[in-house]
Amino acid sequence: MDCNGSVDHRFRFSSHTENDSLDNGYNATTGPSEAAVPKSRLSGDCGGPAGTGVNGRASVVAKEAAVNKNEKDDKDKVKELADTYAHMLNVVGEDLERPGLLKTPERAAKAMLFFTKGYHEKLEDVLNDAIFEEHHDGMVVVRDIEMFSMCEHHLVPFYGKVSVGYLPRNKIIGLSKVARIVEIFSRRLQVQERLTKQIATALMDVLQPTGVAVVIDATHLCMVMRGVQQTQSRTTTSTMLGEFRKDPKTREEFLRLIKP
Secondary structure, three states: OOOOOOOOOOOOOOOOOOOOEOOOOEEOOOEEOHHHOOHHHHOOOOOOOOOOOHHHHHHHHHHHHHHHHHHHHHHHHHHHHHHHHHHHHHHOOOOOOOHHHOOHHHHHHHHHHHHOHHHHOOHHHHHOOOEEEOOOOOOEEEEEEEEEEEEOOOOOEEEEEEEEEEEOOOEEEOHHHHHHHHHHHHOOEEOHHHHHHHHHHHHHHHHOOOEEEEEEEEEEHHHHOOOOOOOOOOEEEEEEEEHHHHOHHHHHHHHHHOOO
16 A cells, blocks of 8 residues: 555566465565565655655655745845835935836845845855865965955945965865855945955854965945045955964965965
């Protein structure tokens, strides 16, 4: 009988007697031998492939429920933010009824949720077990990672490049995950100084290396579009942890490697 209460006819052979036996393990008296029965049937897992049994189905249902909840929450956030943007446009004197602005509040709301999606991302989910045992003690450098963030003082972008180095202690991380860590912390309202330290601290926590170095070089539109309006100015910040802080030669090697 299967999981739905139906009789399974796959092992019924009307022509066999009590003494008949088949190579597939069938015996007319005792039915199919243990060797002939799929392991999923022996264990009581009616789901077949892994993840589709009773527990698997429950997990899928739970994940679907979580996705549905997140989608509803996102819709609520979009509506609330869109109302705020509509009010803002009205305050600055715009006509919300003109064709170019009809969907602008909703578009702006969705854009802001994307710009700040790092608040809802967890480091462990992004890493996805991409940390590997490897006895490599040389410096690992990933340079010129593109970064986009939002200045928390004026809500305008700052953008630039991030270079990351670390000295492994028997563990390395998938290279793309370094860029993903940068994105997690940059997709928030930020100041460049804190962003630099957060990236370095996160790598130190997950890898436990002998040292981590992070340098960010960025342009801030709050200085370009308003205020002093310095279109050519750039800001550079660094965080050095472990051996990169203690050993000048290690620090110098890293800084030399990330030069254009």
